[in-house]
Amino acid sequence: MKNIDWKILKVLYEKRxxxxxxxxxxxxxxxxxKRIKAxxxxxxxxxxxxxxxxxxxxxxxxxxxxKSSIMLDFLKEIEDHFSDRKSSKELLKIGVPNSFGRxxxxxxxxxxxxxxxxxxxxxxxxxxxALIRQLIDGSVDISIICGDYPFLGEKxxxxxxxxxxxxxxxxxxxxxxxxxxIQSFLNSIVKLSxxxxxxxxFGNLPHEAQYVPYADIAIEMVEQGLGITFVFGxxxxxxxxxxxxxxxxxxxxxxxxxxVWIMLSEKCYQSQDIMDFVTFVEKYYHVN
Numbered sequence: 001m002k003n004i005d006w007k008i009l010k011v012l013y014e015k016r017x018x019x020x021x022x023x024x025x026x027x028x029x030x031x032x033x034k035r036i037k038a039x040x041x042x043x044x045x046x047x048x049x050x051x052x053x054x055x056x057x058x059x060x061x062x063x064x065x066x067k068s069s070i071m072l073d074f075l076k077e078i079e080d081h082f083s084d085r086k087s088s089k090e091l092l093k094i095g096v097p098n099s100f101g102r103x104x105x106x107x108x109x110x111x112x113x114x115x116x117x118x119x120x121x122x123x124x125x126x127x128x129x130a131l132i133r134q135l136i137d138g139s140v141d142i143s144i145i146c147g148d149y150p151f152l153g154e155k156x157x158x159x160x161x162x163x164x165x166x167x168x169x170x171x172x173x174x175x176x177x178x179x180x181x182i183q184s185f186l187n188s189i190v191k192l193s194x195x196x197x198x199x200x201x202f203g204n205l206p207h208e209a210q211y212v213p214y215a216d217i218a219i220e221m222v223e224q225g226l227g228i229t230f231v232f233g234x235x236x237x238x239x240x241x242x243x244x245x246x247x248x249x250x251x252x253x254x255x256x257x258x259x260v261w262i263m264l265s266e267k268c269y270q271s272q273d274i275m276d277f278v279t280f281v282e283k284y285y286h287v288n
Contacts, residue, residue, distance in 0.1 A: 003075055005039050006068040008032065009047075013065045014217060016054040039064070053224065073124075080122060089120040090273050095131035095140035096123050097187065098214055100260065103235045112280055118273045128187050135265055142268065142278070145261045146232065147189040155263040158285040161232040163193065163256040164245040166222050173246060177202045180209030180227035184218035193256060194230050197248055219243070232258055 004025075012021040012032075022029045040047050047061035057065060080091075096105055105123060112121075124131075124140055131143040132151060145151070146161070165176065183191070198206045209227045212218050215236055218229035223242050230248070238245065247255045262281060268274045 001039060001042060002035075005035055006071040006075070008035050009039070009061075009065050009068040010072065012036075012048070012055060013057060013062075013068075014214065016217075016220075018050075018055060021055075089118065090271060092119045092121050092142065092274055092277060093140045094121060094123050095134050095143040096125055097128050097131065097144065097146050098125050099232065100144050100146060101125050102214065102216065103233060108281065108284060111284060112277065116276060116280060119277055121277075128189070132263070135263055138265065138267075141265050141274065143263045145263055146187055147258050149189075151261075151263050153264060153266070154268075155261045156282060156287055157259045158262055158281070158287060159260050160257045161260060162234065163197075163230060163232055163248040163258070164234065165228055165230050165248055166219055166236070166238060166243055166245055167228045168222065168225065169240075169242055169244050171228075171244070171246075173201070176228060177204075179207075181206040182218040182221050182227045182229040183208050183211045184213065184215045184229060184231075189258070190230070190232065193258075197250075197256065200251065 008021070008025060011024050012018070015021040015024060018029055018032060022032045025032065027035075036047060043060070043064070045060035046058050047064060049056045049058060101123060109121060124134070126134065128143075128145045128147055128149060131140065131145060132149055134140045135143040135151075135153075144158075145155075165173075167176065167179070171179075181194075195205055198204070212221065215229070215231050219231070219236060219238055221227065222229050223239055231245075234245065249255050262278065264278065268278060
């Protein structure tokens with residue numbers, strides 16, 4: 001497979017549309033179709049099927065999608081290895097959960113680049129529990145962590161995110177029980193929070209219809225009438241003509257929320273540029 005093929009698989013899985021994937025990849029649709037057929041021919045399997053609702057990945061196609069993230073990270077690591085040698089800026093490796101990466105990192109890095117721009121920054125996406133392990137073993141220098149995980153090093157709370165359920169417009173809370181749950185979270189604390197709330201509300205656990213890797217894909221699936229999904233944070237874009245966010249509260253009527261932390265490795269204290277970045281992030285989120 002060509003390097004671009006791994007990116008094609010990843011983008012097509014996210015967009016679930018040949019037209020949208022081709023646009024995102026700056027390719028023509030015939031060129032994209034040709035690459036998909038080449039992948040299928042190389043492995044001797046069918047990767048995708050087309051339906052009225054878009055592209056559906058086969059079991060073999062889903063397997064290749066999972067491997068695409070690994071391959072793209074591997075290729076990026078090789079690229080970064082050689083580009084690091086050419087860069088005069090210090091490298092800062094930041095671990096971020098998918099949700100924070102999609103909602104916050106573009107604007108945060110743009111603001112940092114415009115004001116300071118003293119570091120070469122590489123972001124590594126993973127779940128919060130995995131990112132703490134990476135912080136401890138030195139794979140990343142800073143981790144953004146969603147939830148109150150134990151950590152003995154330096155950490156600062158950047159913000160709070162409230163829990164919402166995204167449903168079709170005008171659906172009531174007591175109508176959720178029979179709805180399939182589209183799960184998009186890797187964070188075990190999020191799953192625990194959702195399961196406990198559902199058990200308290202309905203006396204059982206939710207029926208999970210399927211898992212998707214990102215919350216925005218789950219939201220699109222809700223819009224297509226395939227179920228409901230839970231998200232932390234009010235910044236996720238929804239089609240308010242078709243969907244709604246319902247706040248999720250505990251038994252005392254308080255909205256369930258989680259803290260989002262920035263956690264630092266010991267390496268941070270050895271670099272003034274990195275500590276300047278940390279200070280910038282704290283000011284960006286108005287941390288006292």
